[in-house]
Amino acid sequence: MISTLFKFHGGVHPPEHKLESAATPIVEVPLPQRLVLPLRQHVGNVPKLQVAVGDHVLKGQLLAIADGMISASVHAPTSGTIVSIDEQLIPHASGLPDLCITLQADGEDRWVEHRALEYRDLPKAAVLEALRAGGVVGLGGATFPSHVKLREDAQHPVRTLILNGAECEPYITCDDRLMRERADQIVRGIEIMQYLLGAERCVVGIEDNKPEAAQAMRDACRLSSIPIEVATVPTLYPGGGAKQLIKVLTGLEVPSGKLPTEIGVQCFNVATAYTVHRFIHHGEPVISRVVTVTGKVARPGNFEVPLGMSIAELVQAAGGAAPESTGFVMGGPMMGFNLPSAEVPVVKATNCIIASAPDLFPPLPPAMPCIRCARCADACPVNLQPQELYWFAKSSNLEKARDYHLFDCIECGCCSYVCPSRIPLVQYYRYAKSEILAADKAKQAADLARERNEFRLARIEREKQERAAKHAQKAAGAKADVAGDEAKKAAIAAAMARAQAQKAEVVPQNTADLPPAVQEEIAGIDARREAVNEEKQEN
Amino acid sequence: MSQSPYISGSTSVSVIMLKVLLALVPGIVAYVWVFGGGVLVSLTLASITALVSEGVMLKLRNRPVRPFLMDGSALVTAWLLALALPPLAPWWLVVVGTLFAIVIAKQLYGGLGYNPFNPAMVGYAVLLISFPVIMTQWPAPLALAHAQLGFADQLHYIFSRGLPVDVQVDAITSATPLDYLKTQLKLQHALADISQAPVFGVVGAKGGELVTGAYLLGGLYLLQQRIVTWHIPVAFLAMLALVAGASSLLDPVHYAGAGFHLFSGASMLCAFFIATDPISGPTTPKGKLLFAAGIGLLTWLIRTYGGYPDGVAFAVLFMNICVPLIDAYTQPRVFGHKL
Numbered sequence: 091m092i093s094t095l096f097k098f099h100g101g102v103h104p105p106e107h108k109l110e111s112a113a114t115p116i117v118e119v120p121l122p123q124r125l126v127l128p129l130r131q132h133v134g135n136v137p138k139l140q141v142a143v144g145d146h147v148l149k150g151q152l153l154a155i156a157d158g159m160i161s162a163s164v165h166a167p168t169s170g171t172i173v174s175i176d177e178q179l180i181p182h183a184s185g186l187p188d189l190c191i192t193l194q195a196d197g198e199d200r201w202v203e204h205r206a207l208e209y210r211d212l213p214k215a216a217v218l219e220a221l222r223a224g225g226v227v228g229l230g231g232a233t234f235p236s237h238v239k240l241r242e243d244a245q246h247p248v249r250t251l252i253l254n255g256a257e258c259e260p261y262i263t264c265d266d267r268l269m270r271e272r273a274d275q276i277v278r279g280i281e282i283m284q285y286l287l288g289a290e291r292c293v294v295g296i297e298d299n300k301p302e303a304a305q306a307m308r309d310a311c312r313l314s315s316i317p318i319e320v321a322t323v324p325t326l327y328p329g330g331g332a333k334q335l336i337k338v339l340t341g342l343e344v345p346s347g348k349l350p351t352e353i354g355v356q357c358f359n360v361a362t363a364y365t366v367h368r369f370i371h372h373g374e375p376v377i378s379r380v381v382t383v384t385g386k387v388a389r390p391g392n393f394e395v396p397l398g399m400s401i402a403e404l405v406q407a408a409g410g411a412a413p414e415s416t417g418f419v420m421g422g423p424m425m426g427f428n429l430p431s432a433e434v435p436v437v438k439a440t441n442c443i444i445a446s447a448p449d450l451f452p453p454l455p456p457a458m459p460c461i462r463c464a465r466c467a468d469a470c471p472v473n474l475q476p477q478e479l480y481w482f483a484k485s486s487n488l489e490k491a492r493d494y495h496l497f498d499c500i501e502c503g504c505c506s507y508v509c510p511s512r513i514p515l516v517q518y519y520r521y522a523k524s525e526i527l528a529a530d531k532a533k534q535a536a537d538l539a540r541e542r543n544e545f546r547l548a549r550i551e552r553e554k555q556e557r558a559a560k561h562a563q564k565a566a567g568a569k570a571d572v573a574g575d576e577a578k579k580a581a582i583a584a585a586m587a588r589a590q591a592q593k594a595e596v597v598p599q600n601t602a603d604l605p606p607a608v609q610e611e612i613a614g615i616d617a618r619r620e621a622v623n624e625e626k627q628e629n
Numbered sequence: 630m631s632q633s634p635y636i637s638g639s640t641s642v643s644v645i646m647l648k649v650l651l652a653l654v655p656g657i658v659a660y661v662w663v664f665g666g667g668v669l670v671s672l673t674l675a676s677i678t679a680l681v682s683e684g685v686m687l688k689l690r691n692r693p694v695r696p697f698l699m700d701g702s703a704l705v706t707a708w709l710l711a712l713a714l715p716p717l718a719p720w721w722l723v724v725v726g727t728l729f730a731i732v733i734a735k736q737l738y739g740g741l742g743y744n745p746f747n748p749a750m751v752g753y754a755v756l757l758i759s760f761p762v763i764m765t766q767w768p769a770p771l772a773l774a775h776a777q778l779g780f781a782d783q784l785h786y787i788f789s790r791g792l793p794v795d796v797q798v799d800a801i802t803s804a805t806p807l808d809y810l811k812t813q814l815k816l817q818h819a820l821a822d823i824s825q826a827p828v829f830g831v832v833g834a835k836g837g838e839l840v841t842g843a844y845l846l847g848g849l850y851l852l853q854q855r856i857v858t859w860h861i862p863v864a865f866l867a868m869l870a871l872v873a874g875a876s877s878l879l880d881p882v883h884y885a886g887a888g889f890h891l892f893s894g895a896s897m898l899c900a901f902f903i904a905t906d907p908i909s910g911p912t913t914p915k916g917k918l919l920f921a922a923g924i925g926l927l928t929w930l931i932r933t934y935g936g937y938p939d940g941v942a943f944a945v946l947f948m949n950i951c952v953p954l955i956d957a958y959t960q961p962r963v964f965g966h967k968l
Contacts, residue, residue: 260636
């Protein structure tokens with residue numbers, strides 16, 4: 091049943107630290123008093139507000155509706171009153187505030203009217219539209235709106251549907267627990283996804299450090315109406331990266347800069363399949379998720395958390411942070427980020443909260459020089475040469491960094507992890523990427539501005555010509571209406587030429603300070619060069 | 630706290646260098662067994678010179694002294710150079726070579742991580758060119774020497790070139806097999822006769838092959854510890870064995886075989902400790918193969934046709950020059966890209 095597995099290059103084996111939080115079942119946290127819901131919890135457009143301050147809303151009620159194709163809606167996790175809509179700190183690596191809806195819970199937790207969708211009786215487009223309205227996004231961390239990925243594309247039919255239950259990052263166990271406890275519901279979601287995509291093959295990839303989850307999924311898949319394979323893949327970080335998992339399960343590589351559909355594959359997180367099921371079969375939009383709380387907390391574990399609950403409250407539910415804890419990391423230790431504050435809310439992307447401490451995540455010693463040992467290159471899952479990229483990034487040789495495929499870097503952190511010189515390599519790549527993007531943007535803006543200016547000068551000139559022509563026409567009377575369009579074109583051409591000439595004039599001259607004799611000489615040379623150029627053009 | 634990743638592996642530069650030093654210990658033990666304790670004096674002299682000159686240079690260059698002295702790289706350079714020199718070399722030879730390696734070849738190029746040439750080999754090459762007589766005057770293995778020098782006599786000889794009254798220099802030195810082979814071949818002697826000389830052991834040099842075997846042992850430890858990858862040792866030894874084997878097969882009268890080349894001179898030291906220097910070597914897997922095969926070929930060429938008995942140092946330095954080119958043309962295929 092299970093076909094051969096393949097290998098991707100590199101990878102590392104950091105200490106897993108999964109046992110701490112994986113031992114106990116998912117606990118539903120007590121309903122918080124106040125919920126802060128950022129409008130943008132996904133990749134794409136900010137959804138449009140549907141409520142105002144003072145409105146009373148029910149659990150599951152739409153608060154903001156998806157705007158455009160790549161966007162997702164936001165719903166009320168419980169019933170209550172909207173008390174403010176303003177900018178607040180959100181859990182994002184940038185540490186910048188964003189627009190949030192604050193909901194004061196009324197404690198009744200009363201549902202809005204909702205019902206299951208008979209998805210097989212509806213056109214697929216209607217089901218996708220419903221998923222868009224249901225706020226379904228990828229819960230593996232990327233939070234890309236799922237309805238976009240579930241659309242059938244005649245040009246790139248999806249043959250293989252891959253469900254990602256690899257959960258390769260240390261500490262994180264939310265998918266593990268979800269698969270152990272709600273495997274049947276995940277499988278219901280997979281069935282819907284398979285139906286929408288028309289995939290021939292469905293595979294769930296689970297790392298072999300989660301045997302209970304794999305067994306639960308296998309049992310659930312056996313009862314499914316469609317054939318679903320469960321493949322245990324070797325535990326090797328970052329084996330849960332979509333491209334890496336696709337390679338391991340199919341042997342195919344997603345071409346650089348392309349989507350998996352290019353090779354007939356689509357990949358979703360198992361938790362996303364779960365939310366698809368909850369929405370289609372129960373009408374429940376995405377208003378909560380399972381979050382691992384671990385690290386320096388009294389009772390590490392997994393929690394079913396309403397979106398919008400503050401991290402501080404969530405950590406309280408896990409018995410509170412230990413006194414030596416110095417902050418919170420969202421995500422895993424390899425790719426996560428330090429939260430700007432414990433007051434930020436849980437969002438759709440929050441898969442794990444780690445209460446950190448210096449002995450858990452010791453600060454890096456001062457970096458030593460690169461000794462070119464190439465351990466980073468051996469560990470890179472993309473087969474890049476991180477030591478070269480580091481060199482280029484450090485010397486701001488950004489073009490070279492791009493040539494050496496900087497933008498294929500997935501920022502998994504393997505290179506930094508193995509570096510014996512403790513160079514924060516990924517940080518250099520993030521910096522170089524942002525510098526290149528900023529430079530590209532600036533160049534685009536400059537090009538646009540120049541084009542606009544040239545066009546404007548040409549237009550002004552043309553208008554002047556037209557006015558002059560009109561005056562001339564008036565003076566000459568109606569009889570002079572001959573050359574017509576030809577004259578107009580000539581006038582425009584002349585105007586363009588003048589604009590060009592004007593542009594040429596403003597080219598800075600660095601000869602102004604030279605003695606007159608030299609200036610004359612230079613002018614002479616320029617004139618001769620001009621003459622030669624003209625001659626060349628004529629020939 | 631900064632950005633992810635928040636965790637890192639346990640291998641540091643110091644750990645790498647310490648393991649390299651550890652891997653040299655069997656070779657040193659065998660060395661003392663075969664040639665006496667004189668090499669310990671060279672090692673100590675080179676170590677002290679390396680640490681002091683590295684410290685002074687760091688200070689002059691306004692770099693932090695402690696972390697760079699602690700990284701162990703200066704000691705690795707010192708030990709490799711000391712082991713490459715004749716064991717009873719005069720003290721100043723060791724000091725001058727080490728100074729050149731650390732000050733010129735390493736620190737003036739920017740210190741750890743920035744030297745394009747293998748510092749120990751630069752030091753060795755400078756000494757070989759400047760003091761060819763001393764550099765090729767190897768003491769005979771204790772088993773072959775006509776006179777035995779005790780450790781105190783060796784010390785005396787190293788520091789003042791003085792010998793006990795009844796001992797002549799000729800009594801304690803002998804040509805190395807590589808040297809002997811070269812001169813005898815020039816005299817039109819056949820290989821079969823030459824290799825009957827007492828300086829030859831089972832496969833390589835008498836006594837020397839024991840040291841070489843101990844280096845191999847240390848090298849296998851480095852492989853097992855993943856301090857070095859297999860590419861460079863395998864490619865170097867394979868290429869050396871290939872050209873030596875092929876030439877001796879075609880003309881057994883004039884060319885020594887693969888076994889002799891692998892277990893003579895600095896072959897094993899080069900395979901696992903010298904050519905594997907990451908800083909002055911290439912980084913791509915294919916590049917490492919090319920680089921090491923090049924060293925193997927050049928080593929054999931210089932040994933066979935060149936002016937010096939052993940060719941490792943010049944072969945390594947020459948291939949060091951090619952590293953940027955090798956790296957540029959051996960970039961591996963990136964995930965999701967076509968070749």
